[in-house]
Amino acid sequence: MPSAMKKDDHIFLIDGSGFIFRAFHALPPLTRKSDGLPVGAVSGFCNMLWKLLTQARDTSVGVTPTHLAVIFDFSSKTFRKEIYPEYKAHRPPPPEDLVPQFALIREATRAFNLPCIEMEGYEADDIIATYADLAVKAGAEATIISSDKDLMQLVGPKVHMYDGMKDRQIGVAEVIEKWGVPPEKMIDLQSLTGDSVDNVPGVPGIGPKTAATLLEEFGDLDTLLEKAETIKQKKRRENIVANKDLVKVSRELVTLKRDCPVELDLDSLALDDQDGPKLVAFLKAMSFNSLTRRVAEATGTEASEIEPADVSVEWGADAHGPDLDTGDADTEASSASAPKANEPSLSGEATAAALAQARAERFSSLPIDNKAYVTIRDLDTLAAWVDAARDKGLCAFDTETTSLDAMQAELVGFSLALYDEDAEDDKQVIRAAYIPLAHKSGQGDLLGGGLAEGQIPFDDALATLKELLEDEAVLKVAQNLKYDYLVMLRYGIAVKAFDDTMLLSYVLDSGMGGHGMDALSEKWLGHKPIPYKEVAGSGKSMITFDYVDIDRATAYAAEDADVTLRLWLVLKPRLIAERVATVYERLERPLLPVLARMEERGISVDRQILSRLSGELAQRAAAYEDEIYELxxxxxxxxxPKQLGEILFGKMGLPGGKKTKSGQWSTSVQVLDDLAAEGHPLPSKIVEWRQVSKLKSTYTDALPGYIHPEDKRVHTSYSLAATTTGRLSSSEPNLQNIPVRTADGRKIRTAFVANKGHKLLSADYSQIELRVLAHVADIAQLKQAFADGIDIHAMTASEMFGVPVEGMPGEVRRRAKAINFGIIYGISAFGLANQLGIERSEASEYIKRYFERFPGIKDYMEATKAQARDHGFVETIFGRRIHYPEIRSSNHQVRSFNERAAINAPIQGSAADVIRRAMIRVEPALVEAGLGDQVKMLLQVHDELIFEIEDAAVDQARDLIVSVMENASMPAVSMAVPLQVDARAALNWDEAH
DNA sequence: AGCTAATCCTA
DNA sequence: GTAGGATTAGCTA
Structure with a gap:
């Protein structure tokens, strides 16, 4: 049911006729292979529509249409011909190859489930003007997809134009820039200049520049005509005076009619769901293979099961060319046709779910045969495989290298898998091959080391693979693609058009177990892939992959590509069926190259600072050790801990407090601090020794080992799929747990430095999780406090304990702060008591009072638990799902744990989604501001981003980064509290933070 | 050599 | 009370 157009709605009006001509001339000729039917303009049209519509599904970037119509000219007989019979009189007949495409483009529009509008006696431009006006009157916005200057008179604050072929936005500023007059003066300008193509007369000798100058001087056309006698230049004056009447006729011709009697009102142009099968049927009939593949994938349609549509078009040398502007094959030519409600149309979700089910069943029983894999040893065979991948528009790949560290890995081999949906033999459905690129002969000893025989020259093979990997029209699928992406990036290849099965699984099944290939293969395919250690060994006897025998490598490596492709076939349709396609497309996939680039950049770490610190820490640790042994x-x-426990609680007989899970005495800081408070000297020494030796072993000693031999920087590795909530994790080294809380710890941060002439900028969200809580739980006091910018913990304390914020004791605020964090963590009296060192009964009192003061919190917690129990998952504000399969456990401990995690996940996860969005947007924003080369994003620490910036660009970059981060939730989610970002630049991380 | 427990660093 | 990773010791194979 269409709802009435309202404010915030946005209609796209596509100038179909204009597009046909431009596409026909701008795009290379293209014919349908089967019969030579010219389809170049149709192809361009379909690609553009698809692009617009997929942008439409994206709520996170750009403009989102709520309504859309494609508008065509009907015939050349319009009211303009009556005013001026010469209008468009010199138009040549359309090129022969274009003629059949008029009807096809109307067919295409209908296949896209879009209204196709044309009216006898009116040009497309008039209909567009009418709808644009209606939209503005309804308070909505309109975007006209066209670059025709005749439409520029419509541009205004609420009406924009967009050139779909040049990907360019045209607003008021662009009109002024191009024509020298604002949109509302375009009619005046065109009246003076005329138009030779449409045969609009105008004034001889006056072009756009002169017209703009004249309009600037006289204000508008009427004044100009009135005062024409006063124009200084003789020739110009005479021409205008002589042609006054023609100018007035021209004005009538170029003025668009804004009150066409349109049959469909705006509301019936509301964007409908895509009908995957219908569109795929049309695209198949056109044999647009690449677009068919993309559409099938995005709509969850199994293309092989769709019959090509019956599209019959008369064409050819002797086919009768229709009237220029008439789609004569169109039986409904004079009436606008909206999508028909009574047409049977399976919903996208239902078909996708059926496909997902069918695929899961099929591939869980389709056997994998490692002996069937091909080893590619010559360039021709490789080219044939690459061509086949192009033909299918889909392949899976995997790289084999010498190292797990993508920054050090050298490429050794490449595997490829292809899917032939129509294969009759089950064994031919998936074909996979391995291309050895740099395998060595021998055993790696003195005798070996030379290249093994039967390999394509490295550079030749790589050049061929580059063509494939960078081809936008072929979807490349990989498992844990960030690794392969980074490796290929280091060989000068930027993979385009990709999917990652690990990320698919992560989005679909977060909380349901791991997302590594072996686990996914067992889970979905019932197949256990060859373990890596069976080909390369393990431990001390492990060899690098370049020394693996090529036949053995083929069985292993090709299997990885094979399994990856099968996983993709099973998982991808679920994305639509389970409504998480947007999360995958907007929060996961686009972050992958961003992270790969961050990892590639790395960060400078000052080795000398670390080594000096290490020395100091060693001395202090030794001193503590002496004292400890003495005591x-x-x-x-x-x-x-075991020996320490024996000394403390056995030999010395100190009172042991807690025990660990395995029954040992606990020697945690808490226990040791308690003992120290009772006056025992040893425990406090142990605590200090631990702090010092922790800093030394984990940071000052370990970090230098991660400095890359070539660029002397430290390259962490981010995992996109390690956490359940959507956070990233960092490892080797973990740069998300660099000390900050103690003075000693912070010294380690001073070793993270900017290059000469640069600064490090740290930008972090202030209290983002509490802000998210205020938003999702809708807590009035919290929202107010954030809106007013007051101290949130002090406010909480004041609310709970009745202490005024002014002159509040630190201890009171500290307790409130602990409670606020406790809420985020799914509070328990046990945990809060532990944290604050108070009795459980007292903690219970606090919690009770908190819930009384902020009743919305209790409601939120109960609602979240109920959601998790009823559906098995909870969601972030952007739709990311986190599953809790054990939430209904009969074990109280297990159940409680799952409940707390379920309460925390939407808060932690929404915050994680916000910063993901910021990370995805910040680089394009910097490039657009011309700062792309001077600003580099290096690190992410959950609510903080660290950049390295050229000195001169620091101020400008800071403002832009803060703005991108603060607005990162928009427009998908408009938060009820403002997000606040603090940013500081300095020579090292400690001072910047 | 590979695993788990205990501990402690971060948001 | 949430979410991670690294280190060390100490056990098992």
């Missing part, structure tokens, strides 16, 4: 009266391993 304990014997030497032992202080780092062994």
């Amino acid at each position: 304990a009266d014997e030497k032992f391993n202080i780092g062994s």
Whole structure:
């Protein structure tokens, strides 16, 4: 049911006729292979429509249409011909190859489920003007998809134009830039200049420049005509005076009619769901293979099961050319046709779900045969495989290298898998091959080391693969693609058009187990892939992959591509069926190249600072050790909790507090601090020794080992799919847990430095999780406090304990702060008591009072638990799902744990989604501002982004980065509290933070 | 050599 | 009370 157009709605009006001509001339000729039917303009039209519509599904970037219509000219007999019979009189007949495409483009429009509008006696431009006006009157916005200057008179604050072929937005500023007059003066300008193509007369000798100058001087056309006698230049004056009447006729011709009696009102142009099968049927009939593949994938349609549509078109040398502007094959020519409600149309979700089901069943029983894989040893065979991949528009690949570290890995081989949906033999449905690129002969000893025989020259093979990997029209599928992406990036290849099965699984099944290939293969295909250690060994005897025998490598590597492709076939349709396609497309896939580039850049770490710190820490640790052995009266391993426990609680007989899970005495800081408070000297020494040796072993000693030999920078690795909530994780080294809370710890941050002439900028969200909580739980006091910018913990304390914010004791605020965090973590009296060192009963009192003061919190928690129990998952504000399969456990501990996690996940996860969006947008924003080369994003620490910026660009970059981050939720989610970002630049990370 | 537990660093 | 990763010790194979 269409709802009435309202404010915030946005209609796209596509100038179909204009597009046909431009596409026909701008695009290379294209014919349908089967019969030579010219389809170039149709192809361009379909690609543009698809692009517009897929942007339409994206709520996170650009303009989102709510309504859309494609508008065509009907015939050349319009009211303009009556005013001026010469109008468009000199138009040549359309090129022969264009003629059949008029009807096809109307067919295409209908296949897209879009209204196709044309009216006898009116040009497309008039209909567009009418709808644009109606939209503005309804308070909505309109975007006209065209670059025709005749339409520019419509541009205004609420009406824009967009050139779909040049991907360019045309607003008021662009009109002024191009023509020297604002849109409302375009009619005056065109009246003076005329138009030779349409045979609009105008004034001889006056072109756009002169017209703009004249209009600037006289204000508007009427004044100009009135005062024409006063024009200084003789020739110009005479021409205008002589042609006054023609100018007035021209004005009538170029003025668009804004009150056409349109049959469909705006509301009936509301954007309908895509009908995947119908569109695929049409595209198949046109044999637009690449677009068919993309559409099938995005709509969850199994293309092989769709019959090509019956599209019959008369064409050829002797086919009668129709009237220039008439789609004569169109039986409904004079009436606008909206999508028909009574047409049977399976919903996208239902078909996708059926496909997902069918695929899962099929591939869980389709056997995998490692002996069937091909080893590609010559360029011709490789080219044939690449061509086949192009033909299918789909392939899976995997790289084999010498290292798990993508920054050090050298490419050794490449595997490829193809899917032939129509294969009759089950064994031919998936074909896979391995291309050895740099395998070595021998065993890696003195005798070996040369290249093994039977390999394509490395550079030749790579050049061929580059063509494939960078081809936008072929979807490349990989498992954990960020690794392969980064490796290929280092060989000068930027993979385009890709999917990652790990990310698919992550989006679909977060919380349901791991997303590694072996686990996914077992889960979905019932197949256990060859373990890596069976080909390369393990431990000390492990060899790098370049020394693996090529036949053995083929069985292993091709299987990875094979399995990846099968996983994709099973998982991809679920994306639509389970309504998480947007999460995958907007929060996961686009982040992958962003992270790969961050990892490639790395960050400078000052080796000398670390080594000096290491020395200091070693001395202090040694001093503590002496004192500890003295106090304990014997030497032992202080780092062994077991030995330490025996000394403290056995030999010295101190009162042991807690025990660990395995029944040992706990020696945690809490326990040791308690003992120290009772006046025992040893425990506090242990605590200090631990702090010092922790900093030394984990940071000052370990970090230099991660400095890359070539560029001397540290390259962490981010995992996109390691957490359940949507956060990233960082490893080797983990740069998300660099110390900050103690003075000693912070010294380590001073070793993270900017290059000469640069600064490090740290930009972090302030209290983002509490803000998310205020938003999702809709807590009035919290929202107000954030809106007013007041201290949120002090406000909480004041609300709970009745203490005024002014002059509040630190301890009171500290307790409120702990409670606020507790709420985010799915509070329990046990945990809060532990954190604050108070009795459980007292903690219970606090919680009770909190819920009384902020009743919305309790409601939110109960609602979230109920959602998790009823559906098995909870969601972030952007639709990311986190599953809790054990939420209904009968074990109280397990159930409670799952409930707390389920309460935390939407908060932590929504915040994680916000920063993901910021990360995806910040680089394009910097490039657009001309700062692309001077600003580099290096690190992410959950709510903080770290950039390295050329000195001169720091101020401008800071403002832009803050703005992108603060607005990152928009327009998908308009938060009820403002997001606040603090940013600072300095020479090192400690001072910037 | 590979695994788990304990501990501690981060948001 | 949430979410991670690294280190060390100490056990098992």
